[in-house]
Amino acid sequence: MAMCVRPLLPHPVRLLLPLLVLEVLAPVHGGYDKTSLLRVGFYKQSCPDAEAIVREVVAKAVGDDQTVTAPLLRLHFHDCFVRGCDASVLLNSTQTSTAEKDAKPNLTLDAFDVIDAIKEKLEKKCPRTVSCADILAIAARDAVSLATKVVTQGQWRKDGNLYEVETGRRDGRVSSAKEAAAHLPDSFDGIRKLITRFASKGLGLKDLAVLSGAHALGNSHCPSLEKRLRNFTAQYDTDPTLDAAYGAMLRQQCSTPEDNQTELAMVPGSSTTFDAAYYSLVAGNKGLFHSDQALLSNGATRMLVYGYIRSEKRFLSDFGVSMVNMGRVAVLTGRQGQVRTRCAVINN
Structure with missing residues (x-):
């Protein structure tokens, strides 16, 4: 995200912005029909144990490997940003169509086996x-x-959940690698591009700042930040929004630009713990991606970054709200789409 300004604490006046300004940040869900059938507890009658079964499989997977949390979270993100939240990211390619999961931005997606295990139990x-x-x-x-x-x-x-999930979505029948490449946010996106991408899904500036906090979990690889480390522009060899010492360390770790093996923690030391530590890194110019640092180049998102550093409780609460917002994007409900019996293929 292109901006060469060192992060500064917001001007004191900005901390006193009236609620009216914050309301402007609220998303307008252009792709969400409010008369749809999405609701908390959709399966209460038809499959009362649905959420318990999902939790059982996810908990076992996390118990076996704590790093699985980030891939599971990422699958939902990458699904909703292409064709809406319709599980199109799970479909396999066919002889006539290359699916989303085979698009370049999705080649590092993981945890499909966990979703398949859940589906098998639910079926x-x-x-x-x-x-x-x-x-x-x-x-x-x-x-x-x-x-x-x-x-x-x-x-x-008390139920052990960060937020409640609305359910009642149906599955799509189409999956396009070209659409994935066009619509998914990129690690090199600047703030204007990010705002445009989120707005196209009916998501606002607050959603952008909050959902970026998902980078508190997981790892990345050298190709995702190579452009930040070498030959950034004709004027700068290294992205000037990246802390110089941190950048030097990353260049040592990523001595080979194509290195897909070296794992880089999004939040060094706590990449399996979900908290607000990510925002302190961003404020210190140590966000791993250019898109992370872009949050400082807009007044509203910068204010939220510093706000979440001060109050992790506020971040966790807002994160649940924004996840629900994202989960409403262009959903299929009622008689639309289908309920796949296998997530990787459409029903015959």
């Missing part, structure tokens, strides 16, 4: 009832909840 319990799109949304919620200390320590919600 045995409640055949043709729970959509793959809803599985993605619930699994993302469960993954981030299990990575949040205040949740697992019983200091948040």
